[in-house]
Amino acid sequence: MSRTKRGAWRGISAAAQDPSKPRLTTSAMIASLAGADQRTSPAPFGRALVELGKTRPEILGLTADLAKYTDLHVFAQAYPDRFYQMGMAEQNLMLTAAGLAHEGFIPFVTTYAAFASRRTFDFISQGIAEEGLPVKICCALPGLTTGYGPSHQATEDIAIFRGMPDLVIVDPCDALDIEQAVPAIAAHDGPVYMRLLRGQVPMVLDEYDYTFELGKAKLLRDGADALVISSGFMTMRALETAKLLAADKVEVAVLHVPTIKPLDQEAILREAGRTGRMVVVAENHTEIGGLGEAVATLLLRESVIPPRFRQIALPDAFLDAGALPTLHDRYGISAEAMVRSIKVWL
Structure with missing residues (x-):
């Protein structure tokens, strides 16, 4: 049994030992952060990017096989000619975005936070940040927002990126924050790393x-x-x-x-x-x-x-x-x- 599966079984069993709490299933490993009666908004990142794309033809979307799981699929459906599926090759993803930025585009790049911070740090540093390019790196599963264990839990992503010169770091709270942050980071003349909440995202700040x-x-x-x-x-x-x-x-x-x-x-x-x-x-x-x-x-x-x-x-x-x-x-x-x-x- 893999480390992830062992951990998932252990965590669910711990919850089930308390008879006052409902039994949790494996679906709770990827559940929304919203409470039972909390208002939510679907795919705020993808919808905000579609809205921005209506007046900004230089906006592009790129991902490493994770469009559906970062809500970038909404943008891909609206603008298929401005969407690039790069496959599971995160370093190539970042340098492709850098090349497109050199040509005057504003690429929004999505993957999981663990992959961007651990797997592509040097490529972001040398290919994007040092060049001051307007690449927007928007990553799902930041911190403890997945139950799939250390391979996917980006608990140290901010620590990794805080030391990179000229990289702006954004950590939005809810759907409203994400929707308003998308045009704001697009307007910033430089690289940005933004943590993403995906799917049915809570609405609180309104x-x-x-x-x-x-x-x-x-x-x-x-x-x-x-x-x-x-x-x-x-x-x-x-x-x-x-x-x-x-x-x-x-x-x-x-x-x-x-x-x-x-x-x-x-x-x-x-x-x-x-x-x-x-x-x-x-x-x-x-x-x-x-x-x-x-x-x-x-x-x-x-x-x-x-x-x-x-x-x-x-x-x-x-x-x-x-x-x-x-x-x-x-x-x-x-x-x-x-x-x-x-x-x-x-």
């Missing part, structure tokens, strides 16, 4: 008068007891956590940071510098080298020292395979686990 701006963080709600600085779907979890803690009269503010690099230093310093609040950074990424360390470094460098600083992040380890709800609770990134952690720290 309730908070939110608009995506490249390089800008947004305070979604205020609170006097703790400040959660978050990115990606962990902002959704942070908002859930804040609502749950409000029932216990704990006031939690949430600062959404969709752009990891460049970091919105002004917003982070302003909110973290307010007197008396614990600062918690929540991210769907290993505790090493991601948003948490970026924020900690910024606060230390600028002598902004909150009463407490904590991280909610994935461990520095190869994670188990299994059902996503089980894994998120096990590794502390479910809303319920966040509530438990913040109560202890307070």
Whole structure:
């Protein structure tokens, strides 16, 4: 039995041991992040790219055999003459995109985050970033958004890419964030790495008068007891956590940071510098080298020292395979686990 299958069996069995919880099947390894009653929007990345393509003929779509699983198939159906299926050859995918960018096109490249960060780093660095080319690398399965084990869980992708000069890094929260980020990153004159949520993507931020701006963080709600600085779907979890803690009269503010690099230093310093609040950074990424360390470094460098600083992040380890709800609770990134952690720290 493969490592992935062993891990999947182990994770599902762990959930099934609790009789108060429904038995999880292997479909939970690739389940949507949306809750049972949560609003969703289908394929926001693909639909946003189609809309952008109506007025931007230089927009192209390229993928490494993963159009269906990155929602790029929506663009391929709308513009078949502007879509390139490169097969399972990720290095070739990146350098082909670089060549097309040299000719004046804006390629949107999709694959899984694990493959882009681990398999093609040097090709992106030398062929795209060093040349300053407007290639947009948009990758599904970031962090712990799949239960298929370490081969597909890109828990360290931000750490890998943060060190690459001139590469913008975007980690959107929900469908609205993705839809608004697509034209914004297309307008950026340079390379971008964006993490993707795919399929039926939760819709959350429309309730908070939110608009995506490249390089800008947004305070979604205020609170006097703790400040959660978050990115990606962990902002959704942070908002859930804040609502749950409000029932216990704990006031939690949430600062959404969709752009990891460049970091919105002004917003982070302003909110973290307010007197008396614990600062918690929540991210769907290993505790090493991601948003948490970026924020900690910024606060230390600028002598902004909150009463407490904590991280909610994935461990520095190869994670188990299994059902996503089980894994998120096990590794502390479910809303319920966040509530438990913040109560202890307070």
